[in-house]
Amino acid sequence: MDKRKYLNPITAAKLANISLKARLAVEGYLIGQHKSPYHGFSVEFSEHRAYGSGDEVRHIDWKLFGKTDRYYVKRFEEETNLRSYILLDTSLSMNFGNQSITKLEYGSFLCSALSYLMLKQRDSVGLVQFDKEINQFLPSRATRSHLNQIMESLENIIPGDNTHIRPILDHMAERIKKRGLIILISDLFDDPKDVIKGLSHFKHNKQEVIVFHILDRNEFEFDFNKRTKFKDMETGKTITTDPWHIQTSYKEKIKLFQKNYKLGCRKQKIDYVPLYTDQSLDIALNEYLKKRKRTV
Numbered sequence: 089m090d091k092r093k094y095l096n097p098i099t100a101a102k103l104a105n106i107s108l109k110a111r112l113a114v115e116g117y118l119i120g121q122h123k124s125p126y127h128g129f130s131v132e133f134s135e136h137r138a139y140g141s142g143d144e145v146r147h148i149d150w151k152l153f154g155k156t157d158r159y160y161v162k163r164f165e166e167e168t169n170l171r172s173y174i175l176l177d178t179s180l181s182m183n184f185g186n187q188s189i190t191k192l193e194y195g196s197f198l199c200s201a202l203s204y205l206m207l208k209q210r211d212s213v214g215l216v217q218f219d220k221e222i223n224q225f226l227p228s229r230a231t232r233s234h235l236n237q238i239m240e241s242l243e244n245i246i247p248g249d250n251t252h253i254r255p256i257l258d259h260m261a262e263r264i265k266k267r268g269l270i271i272l273i274s275d276l277f278d279d280p281k282d283v284i285k286g287l288s289h290f291k292h293n294k295q296e297v298i299v300f301h302i303l304d305r306n307e308f309e310f311d312f313n314k315r316t317k318f319k320d321m322e323t324g325k326t327i328t329t330d331p332w333h334i335q336t337s338y339k340e341k342i343k344l345f346q347k348n349y350k351l352g353c354r355k356q357k358i359d360y361v362p363l364y365t366d367q368s369l370d371i372a373l374n375e376y377l378k379k380r381k382r383t384v
């Protein structure tokens with residue numbers, strides 16, 4: 089079986105179980121790598137204690153022995169290499185999509201694959217689901233049972249309410265104090281200036297940030313060729329029009345919308361990664377590993 093095909097979200101969508109999707113996608117991704125990106129646990133020195141029977145000689149601190157003429161061994165504490173949080177937008181606008189996959193389904197798939205890869209890396213990962221408020225918070229951990237919790241949460245995901253990103257970012261920046269990696273997965277249908285200000289709080293805390301901007305091609309290409317009724321998925325407002333009347337203006341505004349995010353993120357030294365729902369997940373997994381290499 090060629091597992092690399094499961095990096096394609098359309099192919100993976102045919103699988104019912106999100107844990108299986110994530111595992112096959114990540115294993116398929118790793119097949120395409122020339123060398124394994126995996127690293128073991130990092131260790132941090134904790135304290136000295138007297139050498140005793142059964143202790144390994146390699147842990148003796150010989151410099152301290154030279155000063156005290158006594159044998160001491162170093163105690164270490166295992167730590168995860170990187171502490172991460174994934175913030176997943178579950179608002180109503182994320183439920184937009186084509187017949188194959190919605191933005192929310194793509195975002196959930198991306199979230200599950202990233203979580204699977206992170207825990208394989210011995211990194212810890214937490215999950216926050218939000219719309220205009222936080223609907224679920226799973227703290228950052230690095231255990232197999234925690235991965236099961238994340239997968240179960242994503243398996244039962246449903247679209248929520250309207251989007252209001254800034255308060256969520258402000259709240260989480262106050263809540264997450266330890267340095268690490270913050271990943272935002274969203275269609276970013278909110279005021280770009282507000283969202284960038286919220287993201288800047290994480291940078292102020294010296295955290296690394298990746299923004300995965302989830303896009304559906306119909307939203308950006310506006311490929312409609314007959315009189316159409318358009319409905320705002322969050323406000324419920326509708327408009328019926330011939331697409332060519334508004335196509336040029338719409339495309340200009342949507343390009344400006346994306347440009348504002350791109351430039352705003354660049355100023356804050358935040359990685360901005362646009363992803364269409366028909367694109368392979370290896371783009372996103374590569375971005376995570378590049379950021380991880382610079383952070384750990």
